[in-house]
Amino acid sequence: SSGLNSAAVADVTFALAGAAFVLAAQEVTRAAYEVARWALYRRYEEHLTGRVIRAALGAGTLDVFERPDLAAKTDRAVRVAGLEPGDLVDGLSMKWSLQAQGVAAAVLVATVSVPAAAILLLVWILVGNRLQANMLRADQFTWEDAVHAASYTHRIGLRQEWAKEVRIFGLVGWLSDRYGRQTSRLLAELANARKVGQRSLTVLLGLVVVANAAVVALATRAAVNGSLDVGAVVLLLQGMLGMSLLADQTGDDLIEYGASRVPVVLELERVVADHSSTTAHSGAVSASGRPAEAIVFEEVTFGYPGAGKIIFDRLNLEIRAGTSVGIVGLNGAGKTTLIKLLTGLEVPQSGRILVDGTDLRAIDQESWRRSVAAIFQDFVHYEMSARDNIGLGAVEQLTQPSIDGEIRCAAARAGADAVLGGLPHGLDTTLSSRLEGGVDLSGGQWQRVALARSLLAVHGGARVLVLDEPTAQLDVRAEADLYNKFLDLTAGLTSVVISHRFSTIRRSSRIIVLDGGHVIEDGSHERLLVAEGVYARMFRKQAMRFGSGDEEDIDG
Numbered sequence: 001s002s003g004l005n006s007a008a009v010a011d012v013t014f015a016l017a018g019a020a021f022v023l024a025a026q027e028v029t030r031a032a033y034e035v036a037r038w039a040l041y042r043r044y045e046e047h048l049t050g051r052v053i054r055a056a057l058g059a060g061t062l063d064v065f066e067r068p069d070l071a072a073k074t075d076r077a078v079r080v081a082g083l084e085p086g087d088l089v090d091g092l093s094m095k096w097s098l099q100a101q102g103v104a105a106a107v108l109v110a111t112v113s114v115p116a117a118a119i120l121l122l123v124w125i126l127v128g129n130r131l132q133a134n135m136l137r138a139d140q141f142t143w144e145d146a147v148h149a150a151s152y153t154h155r156i157g158l159r160q161e162w163a164k165e166v167r168i169f170g171l172v173g174w175l176s177d178r179y180g181r182q183t184s185r186l187l188a189e190l191a192n193a194r195k196v197g198q199r200s201l202t203v204l205l206g207l208v209v210v211a212n213a214a215v216v217a218l219a220t221r222a223a224v225n226g227s228l229d230v231g232a233v234v235l236l237l238q239g240m241l242g243m244s245l246l247a248d249q250t251g252d253d254l255i256e257y258g259a260s261r262v263p264v265v266l267e268l269e270r271v272v273a274d275h276s277s278t279t280a281h282s283g284a285v286s287a288s289g290r291p292a293e294a295i296v297f298e299e300v301t302f303g304y305p306g307a308g309k310i311i312f313d314r315l316n317l318e319i320r321a322g323t324s325v326g327i328v329g330l331n332g333a334g335k336t337t338l339i340k341l342l343t344g345l346e347v348p349q350s351g352r353i354l355v356d357g358t359d360l361r362a363i364d365q366e367s368w369r370r371s372v373a374a375i376f377q378d379f380v381h382y383e384m385s386a387r388d389n390i391g392l393g394a395v396e397q398l399t400q401p402s403i404d405g406e407i408r409c410a411a412a413r414a415g416a417d418a419v420l421g422g423l424p425h426g427l428d429t430t431l432s433s434r435l436e437g438g439v440d441l442s443g444g445q446w447q448r449v450a451l452a453r454s455l456l457a458v459h460g461g462a463r464v465l466v467l468d469e470p471t472a473q474l475d476v477r478a479e480a481d482l483y484n485k486f487l488d489l490t491a492g493l494t495s496v497v498i499s500h501r502f503s504t505i506r507r508s509s510r511i512i513v514l515d516g517g518h519v520i521e522d523g524s525h526e527r528l529l530v531a532e533g534v535y536a537r538m539f540r541k542q543a544m545r546f547g548s549g550d551e552e553d554i555d556g
């Protein structure tokens with residue numbers, strides 16, 4: 001009966017064009033949204049991780065990793081910053097779009113009945129808040145230490161570095177049992193957390209049902225009365241359904257997951273700032289050219305915080321600039337600790353460390369670190385190119401064109417030239433068999449690379465060279481060859497060598513013996529033998545046991 005007149009045709013055309021426009025706009029905004037979301041996601045992650053790195057590294061000393069109270073906070077911040085904090089961006093965008101739809105639905109209801117819209121809005125907001133509170137309580141993050149324990153167990157089983165030992169000791173069954181038990185405990189805790197707040201949620205959901213039923217009943221009566229037309233009733237019902245989006249939880253877990261990282265990072269920054277303000281020791285004096293005379297430990301007392309044990313009790317020690325000192329002592333005597341104090345990684349509780357008469361605390365920490373090259377027993381195996389593994393010793397020069405020549409030269413001096421020669425892509429070879437095209441090195445080969453790194457640091461300006469048993473994995477002859485050259489290599493430098501091997505240590509012109517937090521003997525190999533003290537006893541014991549003191553370890 002009713003054909004379309006021209007006005008109706010225009011209306012329909014307009015509506016269709018509008019719909020096409022909306023669809024096209026939706027596609028364009030979706031694409032733009034994806035780009036923006038991805039960028040924001042990464043930016044937020046980078047920002048948060050960057051703050052953790054700056055806080056942890058900015059502390060200067062190792063306290064943030066070693067003092068139990070600080071270490072727990074550092075550990076937590078490092079962990080959470082790595083756990084997809086960008087989820088916050090996804091969560092917020094989901095949540096905001098749902099909330100906008102919920103509010104639009106409320107407006108729809110309000111066009112029919114403002115009181116109905118107000119009442120429904122109130123109950124949905126209450127339900128939403130309650131659901132959110134329950135979710136937060138049950139969120140894994142609130143007991144993430146338990147999660148951490150379980151995931152540590154899990155990782156023991158899967159780490160490449162530990163694969164040998166885990167299999168040799170037959171730990172697979174034990175690990176999976178332990179992982180299973182930890183997970184069950186976790187789930188039990190989760191079930192408990194979920195119980196709390198269930199009653200009030202049930203009451204609120206009842207309220208939702210009652211409020212919606214009441215509005216439907218009133219609307220039906222009004223429609224029957226004729227005071228509400230059918231179109232309005234449909235609008236009302238549609239709006240009511242849409243308003244449930246106000247309590248929708250989609251995205252809440254992501255928001256919580258992403259946002260809960262923030263207080264952890266802020267807490268780390270706060271404790272590091274507090275800690276640094278009480279222990280700050282980076283002064284303004286440049287370390288350049290130091291030491292020219294001596295490094296002096298003056299009445300230095302030190303114990304690791306929280307360990308309750310004094311390692312050094314008023315230690316006095318002078319290391320003349322340009323000389324080489326060998327340090328001997330039983331396991332745990334404090335040899336590595338001495339180096340940490342010397343490099344400023346630890347700070348004495350009392351006493352002073354003087355560099356050419358200037359307190360280390362008055363010297364700019366960064367410039368002092370550049371003046372000292374140290375390779376520790378647990379030096380880093382960087383999963384990077386051979387170039388980087390050596391070049392990081394003089395990181396400021398890494399981009400200079402001449403660096404490859406310097407790297408090769410340092411490698412040759414450390415006896416690592418043969419190692420480089422065997423690499424399939426030369427300096428570009430990645431030193432990790434886990435990465436494509438990469439190769440792994442033997443323990444001794446790694447040590448030569450690390451040694452080359454420290455020798456390159458000398459090229460970069462370091463004047464103190466510390467070797468804390470970095471050659472223990474070389475065979476005795478190779479180590480002896482290296483140390484035969486060592487005095488030439490380090491001519492003009494101040495060097496400190498820690499070793500358990502007499503073949504190495506006896507070459508130092510001066511040897512000090514650490515025991516009980518003090519230097520108990522001090523002199524050349526020959527003088528210490530004549531003195532018939534601890535050094536002579538250790539040396540003779542080994543020499544007797546193995547026929548030659550030249551080849552054996554100092555182990556007491």
Ligand SMILES: Nc1ncnc2c1ncn2[C@@H]1O[C@H](COP(=O)(O)OP(=O)(O)OP(=O)(O)O)[C@@H](O)[C@H]1O
Pocket residue numbers: 066304307311329330331332333334335336337338
């Ligand atoms: N980060 C730390 N926190 C608490 N105590 C530590 C820490 N590092 C070392 N210690 C303790 O300090 C003492 C000295 O350790 P250090 O590593 O300096 O000895 P070392 O002489 O180098 O031993 P080794 O010959 O075994 O390498 C040891 O008793 C050790 O347990």
